Amino acid sequence: MNAGGVRQRSVEIVVPVYNEAHVLADSVGRLHAYLEAAFPFPFRVTIADNASTDATWETALALTDRLPHVHAVHLDAKGRGRALKHVWSRSTADVVAYMDVDLSTGLEGFLPLVAPLLSGHSDLAIGSRLHRQADIVRGPRREFVSRSYNLLLKLGLAARFSDAQCGFKAVRTDVFRALAPHIQDTAWFFDTELLVLAQRNGLRIHEVPVDWVDDPDSRVDIVRTALDDLKGMGRMLRATVDRRILVADVPRRVRRGWVTTPTARTASRTAASTASRTTPGTTARTTLGTAPRTPPGTAPATAAPVTATTPARLPQGLKDMEYAS
Numbered sequence: 001m002n003a004g005g006v007r008q009r010s011v012e013i014v015v016p017v018y019n020e021a022h023v024l025a026d027s028v029g030r031l032h033a034y035l036e037a038a039f040p041f042p043f044r045v046t047i048a049d050n051a052s053t054d055a056t057w058e059t060a061l062a063l064t065d066r067l068p069h070v071h072a073v074h075l076d077a078k079g080r081g082r083a084l085k086h087v088w089s090r091s092t093a094d095v096v097a098y099m100d101v102d103l104s105t106g107l108e109g110f111l112p113l114v115a116p117l118l119s120g121h122s123d124l125a126i127g128s129r130l131h132r133q134a135d136i137v138r139g140p141r142r143e144f145v146s147r148s149y150n151l152l153l154k155l156g157l158a159a160r161f162s163d164a165q166c167g168f169k170a171v172r173t174d175v176f177r178a179l180a181p182h183i184q185d186t187a188w189f190f191d192t193e194l195l196v197l198a199q200r201n202g203l204r205i206h207e208v209p210v211d212w213v214d215d216p217d218s219r220v221d222i223v224r225t226a227l228d229d230l231k232g233m234g235r236m237l238r239a240t241v242d243r244r245i246l247v248a249d250v251p252r253r254v255r256r257g258w259v260t261t262p263t264a265r266t267a268s269r270t271a272a273s274t275a276s277r278t279t280p281g282t283t284a285r286t287t288l289g290t291a292p293r294t295p296p297g298t299a300p301a302t303a304a305p306v307t308a309t310t311p312a313r314l315p316q317g318l319k320d321m322e323y324a325s
Contacts, residue, residue, distance in 0.1 A: 009118045010042040011170075012093035013110075016083040017047060020101050021055040025063060027101050032067045034107045041118065044093065047072040048083035081190025085183065088176050094118065096176060100167035106211035113208050114170045122206035123175045124198050126161060127168030131209035138214030149229060156233055157196055161205050164192040168210060175203060189232035196236050 013031070017024060028045060035043050047060040049072065060072035075083055088096040095117045099105060105127050116122040129136050130150060136143075146165065153159035169191065175198070183193050198205060 008042055009094040010044070010092075011039075011095045011097060011114055011118070012044045012046060012087070012091045014046050014048050014084055014087045014096065014098040015101050016050060016080045016098065017052065017056055017060070017101050018050040018078055019052045019054045019056055021052070021059045023101060024056060024059045027103050028063050028067070028070060030103065031099075031107065032070060034110075035069070039111060041114075043069060045070045046087050048087050049074045050078045050080070050083050051076055077186075079186035079190075080188060081183070081193075082186035084190060085180055085186070088171070088173065089180055091173055094173055095170055096173050097170035098167070100215075102215040104212050104215050105166070105168040109168065109208055109210045113168065113206075116206045117170055117172050121204070123203040124171045124195065125169065125206040125208060126163060126195070127166045127210040127212075128161075128163040128207045129166050129210060129212045130162045131207060133209035135209075135211045136214075137212065142214060152230075152233065153192065153196075156237055159196065160199060161195055162207060164195055166210065166212075168208075169194075171198075184235070185232055187228060189229050192229065192232060193236060 013035075015028060015031070020027075024047070028047065032045060035045070045067075047063065047070065049057050049060055051074075057072075057074055060074075063070050064072050073087060075086060084098055095114050097110075097114060099110075109127060113125045113127060117125055128134060129138075130147065146163070150159070150162060150164060153164055165188070171194070176194075179194060179197050179201075182197055183190060185193050195205065
């Protein structure tokens with residue numbers, strides 16, 4: 001808590017790794033130094049080891065001893081999606097995020113990524129290499145595959161986000177917990193499945209143009225990953241047709257009470273004004289009817305009173321914070 005007694009919102013950043021002992025110490029050291037120097041919110045960095053067979057786990061443990069905000073978990077099976085789901089589902093932070101261990105994305109983009117989630121403006125945030133303001137350095141093959149895949153998502157699943165696979169994402173923790181049971185993939189399609197579920201359930205996705213330098217030593221098998229992604233798209237398309245993609249208990253952004261009434265602008269303004277004076281977690285409501293016409297020269301009728309309803313039920317994990325509309 002800060003000096004005023006209000007709990008600061010926190011962020012947990014996951015770095016999923018598999019046989020990355022040769023770069024892990026340098027990358028996590030750079031990330032930790034940047035966050036300590038420039039990130040204004042409490043944070044935690046979690047190294048998620050996906051069954052590495054080299055010295056990755058030993059390196060991760062050494063980093064937890066040396067750096068105060070670094071933790072590590074070990075999984076016995078591979079899969080980026082599996083690692084993220086494991087850590088994010090257990091996180092006590094308000095926002096969870098991840099980035100690739102090679103730090104291909106410029107760290108200066110991290111605060112713009114999570115700020116809309118911490119403020120309550122958005123539910124998920126993604127880095128986009130295909131945004132017109134992004135600055136990207138990568139080979140033509142990867143550029144072609146990336147653009148083709150995202151085009152297929154737009155055509156097949158009506159995706160409105162521009163870059164499904166950029167390794168730079170964040171999500172409100174309570175939102176992820178609601179979506180997690182419906183995410184089946186444990187590997188690279190995990191990101192796409194999360195985003196499609198979020199979009200189809202009316203959640204707001206924020207995009208940040210990133211500075212990106214492709215890692216020439218990347219171990220990702222582009223062809224195999226593309227085939228797995230196509231299979232995942234087919235499964236998601238079938239789920240969309242069957243309406244199995246809808247999630248009943250997805251939390252929404254907590255809004256201060258406001259009223260939108262097409263025939264009573266004044267009453268709407270009054271409701272909004274009253275709502276701004278209510279305590280956090282309540283909504284304002286006004287009862288509107290058809291008012292009788294007022295004869296000329298007489299005082300107008302008194303507007304219908306605005307009363308506060310019972311406190312709105314907040315999603316798990318938001319009971320001790322307030323999200324702005």
